[in-house]
Amino acid sequence: MPSADAAPAPARASRRAGGRRPRASARSGTVGGSRRADTLAGYAFLAPSLVGVGGFLLLPVGIVAGISLFRWDLVSPARWTGPSNYQSILTDPAFGRSLAVTAFFVLLVIPLQTALGLAAALLLDQRLPGSTWFRAILVLPWISAPLALGVVWRWLFDPSDGAINQLLGHRVEWLTSPTLALPSVAAVTVWTNVGYVALFFLAGLAGIPPQYAEAARIDGAGPWQRLRRITLPLLRPTTFFVLATGVISSFQVFDTVYAMTRGGPAGRTEVVAYAIYREAFVDFRMGRAAAMSVVLFLLLITVTIAQQSWFRRRTTYEMG
Amino acid sequence: MRRLFLILAALLLAAGCSIAGGDAKGRTTVTFRLWDEQVAKAYQQSFAAFEKAHPDIGVQVQVVPWADYWTKLPADVAAGTAADIFWTNTSNFGLYADNGQLLPVEFTGDWTTSVVDLYTRNGKLWGVPQLWDSIALYYNKDLVPDPPTLTWDPAAPDDALRATLRKLTVDSAGRHPGQSGFDPQKTRVYGFNAAFDLQAILWDFVGSNGGTWQSGDTFDFADRPKTVQAVQYVVDLINAEHVAPPAADTNTNGDKALQLFTQGRMALFQSGPYHLKSIQEAAGFQWGVAPLPNGPAGRVGVVHGVAAVASAKTRHRDATVEVLKWIGSADGQRPIAEGGYAFPGVTTAQPVFVDYWKKQGVDLQPFLDSAGGTTFPAPLGPRVGAGQTAYTPILQQVFLGRLGVAEGLRKAQDAGNEAMKG
Amino acid sequence: MRRAVLTYLALGIGAILILAPYLMSVQTSVKTPRQFAQQPPLAPPRPPTGANYAELVVGGHTLIPPLVVTVQVVVVVVIGQLTCSVLAAYAFARLDFPGRDAIFWVYLATLMVPVAAVLVPRFVLLSETGLSNTFWGIVLPSMFGSPYAIFLLRQFFRAVPQELLDAARIDGAGHPGVLRHVILPLSRPILATLLIITAVTHWNDFLWPLVITSGARWQVLTVAVAGLQSQYQGNWTLVMAATTLATMPLLVLFVLFQKHIVRSITITGMK
Numbered sequence A: 001m002p003s004a005d006a007a008p009a010p011a012r013a014s015r016r017a018g019g020r021r022p023r024a025s026a027r028s029g030t031v032g033g034s035r036r037a038d039t040l041a042g043y044a045f046l047a048p049s050l051v052g053v054g055g056f057l058l059l060p061v062g063i064v065a066g067i068s069l070f071r072w073d074l075v076s077p078a079r080w081t082g083p084s085n086y087q088s089i090l091t092d093p094a095f096g097r098s099l100a101v102t103a104f105f106v107l108l109v110i111p112l113q114t115a116l117g118l119a120a121a122l123l124l125d126q127r128l129p130g131s132t133w134f135r136a137i138l139v140l141p142w143i144s145a146p147l148a149l150g151v152v153w154r155w156l157f158d159p160s161d162g163a164i165n166q167l168l169g170h171r172v173e174w175l176t177s178p179t180l181a182l183p184s185v186a187a188v189t190v191w192t193n194v195g196y197v198a199l200f201f202l203a204g205l206a207g208i209p210p211q212y213a214e215a216a217r218i219d220g221a222g223p224w225q226r227l228r229r230i231t232l233p234l235l236r237p238t239t240f241f242v243l244a245t246g247v248i249s250s251f252q253v254f255d256t257v258y259a260m261t262r263g264g265p266a267g268r269t270e271v272v273a274y275a276i277y278r279e280a281f282v283d284f285r286m287g288r289a290a291a292m293s294v295v296l297f298l299l300l301i302t303v304t305i306a307q308q309s310w311f312r313r314r315t316t317y318e319m320g
Numbered sequence B: 001m002r003r004l005f006l007i008l009a010a011l012l013l014a015a016g017c018s019i020a021g022g023d024a025k026g027r028t029t030v031t032f033r034l035w036d037e038q039v040a041k042a043y044q045q046s047f048a049a050f051e052k053a054h055p056d057i058g059v060q061v062q063v064v065p066w067a068d069y070w071t072k073l074p075a076d077v078a079a080g081t082a083a084d085i086f087w088t089n090t091s092n093f094g095l096y097a098d099n100g101q102l103l104p105v106e107f108t109g110d111w112t113t114s115v116v117d118l119y120t121r122n123g124k125l126w127g128v129p130q131l132w133d134s135i136a137l138y139y140n141k142d143l144v145p146d147p148p149t150l151t152w153d154p155a156a157p158d159d160a161l162r163a164t165l166r167k168l169t170v171d172s173a174g175r176h177p178g179q180s181g182f183d184p185q186k187t188r189v190y191g192f193n194a195a196f197d198l199q200a201i202l203w204d205f206v207g208s209n210g211g212t213w214q215s216g217d218t219f220d221f222a223d224r225p226k227t228v229q230a231v232q233y234v235v236d237l238i239n240a241e242h243v244a245p246p247a248a249d250t251n252t253n254g255d256k257a258l259q260l261f262t263q264g265r266m267a268l269f270q271s272g273p274y275h276l277k278s279i280q281e282a283a284g285f286q287w288g289v290a291p292l293p294n295g296p297a298g299r300v301g302v303v304h305g306v307a308a309v310a311s312a313k314t315r316h317r318d319a320t321v322e323v324l325k326w327i328g329s330a331d332g333q334r335p336i337a338e339g340g341y342a343f344p345g346v347t348t349a350q351p352v353f354v355d356y357w358k359k360q361g362v363d364l365q366p367f368l369d370s371a372g373g374t375t376f377p378a379p380l381g382p383r384v385g386a387g388q389t390a391y392t393p394i395l396q397q398v399f400l401g402r403l404g405v406a407e408g409l410r411k412a413q414d415a416g417n418e419a420m421k422g
Numbered sequence C: 001m002r003r004a005v006l007t008y009l010a011l012g013i014g015a016i017l018i019l020a021p022y023l024m025s026v027q028t029s030v031k032t033p034r035q036f037a038q039q040p041p042l043a044p045p046r047p048p049t050g051a052n053y054a055e056l057v058v059g060g061h062t063l064i065p066p067l068v069v070t071v072q073v074v075v076v077v078v079i080g081q082l083t084c085s086v087l088a089a090y091a092f093a094r095l096d097f098p099g100r101d102a103i104f105w106v107y108l109a110t111l112m113v114p115v116a117a118v119l120v121p122r123f124v125l126l127s128e129t130g131l132s133n134t135f136w137g138i139v140l141p142s143m144f145g146s147p148y149a150i151f152l153l154r155q156f157f158r159a160v161p162q163e164l165l166d167a168a169r170i171d172g173a174g175h176p177g178v179l180r181h182v183i184l185p186l187s188r189p190i191l192a193t194l195l196i197i198t199a200v201t202h203w204n205d206f207l208w209p210l211v212i213t214s215g216a217r218w219q220v221l222t223v224a225v226a227g228l229q230s231q232y233q234g235n236w237t238l239v240m241a242a243t244t245l246a247t248m249p250l251l252v253l254f255v256l257f258q259k260h261i262v263r264s265i266t267i268t269g270m271k
Helices: A010-018 A035-067 A084-090 A093-124 A131-143 A146-157 A163-168 A181-206 A210-218 A223-234 A236-251 A255-260 A272-281 A286-312 B002-020 B037-053 B066-079 B090-098 B113-118 B160-168 B198-208 B225-239 B256-262 B273-282 B317-327 B330-338 B347-359 B365-372 B384-400 B405-421 C002-029 C033-038 C051-057 C064-094 C100-110 C115-128 C135-143 C147-158 C162-170 C175-186 C188-203 C207-212 C221-226 C236-262
Strands: B028-034 B057-063 B085-088 B128-133 B136-140 B187-189 B268-271 B287-290 B301-311 B375-377
Touching (some): A035 C064, A035 C100, A035 C147, A084 A286, A093 A131, A093 A181, A093 A272, A093 C002, A131 C002, A146 A181, A146 C221, A181 C002, A181 C188, A210 A223, A223 A236, A255 A272, A272 C115, B028 B037, B037 B057, B037 B317, B037 B330, B057 B317, B066 C115, B085 B317, B090 B301, B113 B128, B113 B375, B136 B365, B198 B225, B198 B301, B198 B375, B225 B384, B256 C033, B287 B365, B301 B365, B330 B347, B384 B405, C051 C236, C064 C100, C064 C135, C064 C175, C064 C221, C100 C147, C115 C135, C135 C207, C147 C188, C188 C236, C207 C221, C221 C236
Antiparallel strands (some): B085 B301, B136 B268
């Protein structure tokens, strides 16, 4: 194990933190060696995952793209229809609505769960006695299977006997109100995910050498400045990952909606993933479900590329 | 860290060993799939007797949870891994029957006629009746001492049902709907379980008013004045009369009405025999079963049946047919009847079921009468499930009072029929 | 001092908000079905009963066989997925070869496909090879690495200071050596995080095991728990007990591994 000279001198860390943005050598940062050897090693390292991703993701995805050009109810033979599934979903106001519902859902969930997750991680990172317990409590909702917790939330939201209305002292019809249903589902999603998001930030914080903050403290930076100037910039790779996968997974949220509202009232919580599930397994329109998946797929790629370029302008940590 | 990996490796090894184990008996195995884990135990008993008589055939029972049954089944059919025999309901079997996925039933049995009718399509019978449900009225004897015989008439300004339900409904101050100061938000006891429940409530009222729901494989209710009138009547019970829980409570929680009944907070609960066991286990009061309310067209209730169907892709057709014959016989269905689970599809096995409940002090005659009288057909057609999911959100809005009945039924019918086109 | 008080206050409020709904499911698990049906869900259990738990451990609804299957599945998937993902992430983060970025983007793109959509094609493919209703049918799709894990690890591997890698290379370490002796020790927090996430994901995975298996032999916990409910009978007391039980092993795993998540990797502290 090389005990490298890498311990950054406090002064250097402080210069990084106070001055230019931290710059990892990731972009050009390969492990030196001949390019041919690298190519060989690269593909050797990739081989197992190429099998997995190729066989169990890419191939099925290709099949889905193919199915989107057919009419198929799983039971009778598929019939070629060309692009008509795309025409039909793109002119279907219900699909447009479910995209809008999903976008609104993502806008509600992502800022909240990221901010709360980060806040929780920062609080826990102070390592006060008892943090272990708080950490365990924080992840409880996330490690429990969604079936039981979905129904508990339905009890809590029950208009007549639910705990929430009893605390409020008056009747609110949370899950059947056109304006409150989606925020209610979003709140439960945030509740479930905060601990999970906090885990990444905790791991990210653990990866920041304490010398950096120490140096800044010596230079006279207050806690708020240290957070803004050192911690948050150094957390960017984590933040990017949390946001990117958070957006992708909330675009695909299904369990909570299924357990709480089944898309109701009048489609106000029918997110895209639920619509796809319904098309495929309730209505048996595999072709339309596949076409919806392809549209969602393209949409998510666009969003992720946009996120990526937004982040890239701010740091050099991100993707190639 | 290293110790942990050792532990993991040991576990992995254990996994590998237990994976290697397998079993092979020199006999044909027929797989049988259903969604009810309780009834599965009755079938296990039944198949034990069958295997004794047929040493060359083994039956393997698979339970797939109800909530996911209809997700897994089409995937299995598409991949050719469906069970040899599986349970189905009326909404779902049409798709498989119409696409040549099922073996027609080419033997006869002593089966309940209404269920045989439900599974006869294009002149052939596709399933062997296993269980059936009809609808009647559970009542809480603490609140309703005598078996209620109720009539209703949507054309009359007031009728016996509405008057009775108002009397039974009480708020926390002891006032009834219609009295000044009655607060529907503080209802202590509800009279009735009017709600968006197609099988137990809506279709029965529609039928008892002489209305229709389906013609052939298409929905046909929006232009039927009798249907519109009956739906309006049920919705008014909730939103105008306040004798039933608000739809906001029942739309997203299908168990709500049953819970209110077992909590002693609902006087009359219209439902099927599928709730007998839950009520028996939970009710802390005396209860009984009465006939459905009598409407302008008489008492017309839904009869729904579950059938066992055989996959056309079975690899051992003869053995499969043998098993199917067995579960279509009185001997084969006796454990289901003896356990008190449901009315068995074989007529001669029914007295066993009725006796089970007689011993528990419950008279099932109203269910038998309901099934023996005029009945309202359960949903049918290869894509009726898609139609129902399409109109459900619209009808839920009607029950919430956010959409007028006539307008809502029109929209619901259009959406349902559009979805059924595929 | 004041800061510690405020921290505890914030953590305490958070803990209550998180625990209250969770405790409601635990409270339901110690009620009799009869009490559950007769009283509102909020009513406290009187008296608490262990009957639901007994039923799930030694009774007719024993969860022991599905528990064994689930442990096997999770162990195989976690080991396979972590190993394959680490290798791939190293290649993406630290090696330069033609096609690298294109392949990475393709991997990333597969994250964006809804699960419900690929379910049927994947199932038909595996059934064609005779793997339906087998152990390998459950684990194969996830044991060769996941794009999610690869993406996560790549983000962290890229942040390892170049100086360390160069030093290792000068000392004559090859790529496997660099990975084992430099990258992995530095990535312990994220590896522990990933291990927990992978274990939780596959412990709670429902749709895939539901579709690929039939019957009791390879039934996993989630499918067994869903099977406690029938069409008209929610059996919520039993389901809540089952959920509480099913969460316990994950909680133990979390407590075991969490110290790795939060243990600071100070670069000078490397041994």
